[in-house]
Amino acid sequence: MEFQAALPIYLQVKTMIKRDIVAGVLQPGEKMPSVRELALQFTINPNTVSRVYRELEAEGICFTRRGMGTFVTENPGIVRQLQEEMAQELMAHFLNGMNQLGFSREEAILMIKENSEC
Amino acid sequence: MEFQAALPIYLQVKTMIKRDIVAGVLQPGEKMPSVRELALQFTINPNTVSRVYRELEAEGICFTRRGMGTFVTENPGIVRQLQEEMAQELMAHFLNGMNQLGFSREEAILMIKENSEC
DNA sequence: CCTAGTGTATTATGTGCTTAGAACACAGAT
DNA sequence: ATCTGTGTTCTAAGCACATAATACACTAGG
Numbered sequence: 001m002e003f004q005a006a007l008p009i010y011l012q013v014k015t016m017i018k019r020d021i022v023a024g025v026l027q028p029g030e031k032m033p034s035v036r037e038l039a040l041q042f043t044i045n046p047n048t049v050s051r052v053y054r055e056l057e058a059e060g061i062c063f064t065r066r067g068m069g070t071f072v073t074e075n076p077g078i079v080r081q082l083q084e085e086m087a088q089e090l091m092a093h094f095l096n097g098m099n100q101l102g103f104s105r106e107e108a109i110l111m112i113k114e115n116s117e118c
Numbered sequence: 119m120e121f122q123a124a125l126p127i128y129l130q131v132k133t134m135i136k137r138d139i140v141a142g143v144l145q146p147g148e149k150m151p152s153v154r155e156l157a158l159q160f161t162i163n164p165n166t167v168s169r170v171y172r173e174l175e176a177e178g179i180c181f182t183r184r185g186m187g188t189f190v191t192e193n194p195g196i197v198r199q200l201q202e203e204m205a206q207e208l209m210a211h212f213l214n215g216m217n218q219l220g221f222s223r224e225e226a227i228l229m230i231k232e233n234s235e236c
Numbered sequence: 237c238c239t240a241g242t243g244t245a246t247t248a249t250g251t252g253c254t255t256a257g258a259a260c261a262c263a264g265a266t
Numbered sequence: 267a268t269c270t271g272t273g274t275t276c277t278a279a280g281c282a283c284a285t286a287a288t289a290c291a292c293t294a295g296g
Binding site: 034035036046047050053054064065066067068069070 | 241242243244245
């Protein structure tokens with residue numbers, strides 16, 4: 001694992017966790033790795049992981065029981081909600097970028113269809 | 119104009135300029151805005167613009183004539199090259215992200231087709 | 237009670253980005 | 267020569283991010 005230099009690590013970790021929830025790697029109610037464990041796994045500082053969990057909790061994605069750990073929100077709708085949010089954001093980013101490059105929505109779709117090398 | 123907090127300003131400006139070149143807003147050989155002018159336009163520091171021009175020059179996208187200004191590279195291939203590069207990057211980012219959300223390439227294309235609201 | 241494993245908080249340090257301000261070097265026009 | 271508009275360079279300051287190290291607060295299980 002390596003992080004992209006341009007984006008703060010804590011944001012990249014947030015995205016990874018959210019994607020793991022959508023993909024089912026982390027399931028609703030499941031215990032997430034401990035702050036120290038995830039810090040070891042990513043070779044980053046526990047404080048950085050702590051920030052990630054704090055922000056994810058503020059977004060209603062997980063909750064914390066002091067002394068016990070951090071857990072994915074039980075609400076099963078969380079998966080669909082995250083999936084919708086993140087997919088929309090990816091599509092918007094892609095289409096907006098392609099538009100600024102001079103490609104229409106249809107041209108963008110055509111290009112992505114005819115490109116097997118990505 | 120406002121910048122995204124997560125990404126350094128100089129990177130965002132670089133992308134904007136490259137997209138303008140691909141879209142034809144800036145044409146090969148054309149004079150680019152002066153460091154101070156672009157700084158005023160974006161309400162950022164001239165040093166930040168200077169850094170953008172320096173990096174773009176290092177990538178062969180523009181060249182500088184001291185006392186005259188900074189100009190888009192004359193080479194007309196620059197447009198096609200940038201277009202190819204940036205489109206590939208957008209497609210890769212999109213498909214990779216969708217994959218991590220659990221969508222195959224075909225599903226991703228379907229979703230983007232059926233979504234007129236983005 | 238004690239230990240181990242949780243999240244949390246604090247302090248200090250280093251790095252990169254951004255800004256402000258000032259000065260310098262070069263080119264073109266008057 | 268002088269003025270104006272270029273890019274360039276330098277110094278100082280502030281902020282966010284990330285790290286290291288340490289300590290604290292809580293929970294479960296021996």
